Amino acid sequence: MGSYSETQADLRNKSIYSLFLQSAFKCKLKRMPEKSILDFACTRADMKIVACFEMNCKKNLASAFNTYKISLDKWMFGLELSQRNNVPFLLAVEFSDY
Numbered sequence: 001m002g003s004y005s006e007t008q009a010d011l012r013n014k015s016i017y018s019l020f021l022q023s024a025f026k027c028k029l030k031r032m033p034e035k036s037i038l039d040f041a042c043t044r045a046d047m048k049i050v051a052c053f054e055m056n057c058k059k060n061l062a063s064a065f066n067t068y069k070i071s072l073d074k075w076m077f078g079l080e081l082s083q084r085n086n087v088p089f090l091l092a093v094e095f096s097d098y
Contacts, residue, residue: 013057014039017094021055029053037077042090051088052081062095 006014018029018040027050029040042051054074070091078089 010057013094014055017055017057017092021053021092027051037074038081049085049087051090052078052085053090053092054078055092055094057094059096061097063097064095068093 022029025042027042027044030043031040032038038052039055040053041049042053044050054070056070078091081087082089
C-alpha cells in the first residue's frame with residue numbers, strides 16, 4: 001500500500017459518503033481493518049459479504065481530469081478478493097462537484 005495515510009478529514013468525508021452509498025446500494029459498509037488494502041466490505045442483513053469496496057473522495061472537480069488513477073496494488077487485490085469470494089469489486093469515487 002503506499003506511504004499515504006488518511007487524515008481525519010479524509011475519514012470524515014468517507015464516513016459521510018458511505019452513508020449515501022449505503023442508502024443507494026441498500027447495504028451496510030463495514031470498515032476494513034486499518035492496514036487493509038481496501039476500505040470496506042459491503043454486507044446485507046444476514047451480514048454476508050456481498051461486495052468488496054474501495055472508496056475515494058477527491059477534492060477536485062470531476063471534469064478536472066479525463067481519467068482516474070487507482071494503485072495497481074489496490075486494483076489487483078480487489079480483483080483477486082472478488083474472484084476468490086465470488087463477489088463484485090466496487091470502486092466509488094466522489095468528486096467535489098457531485
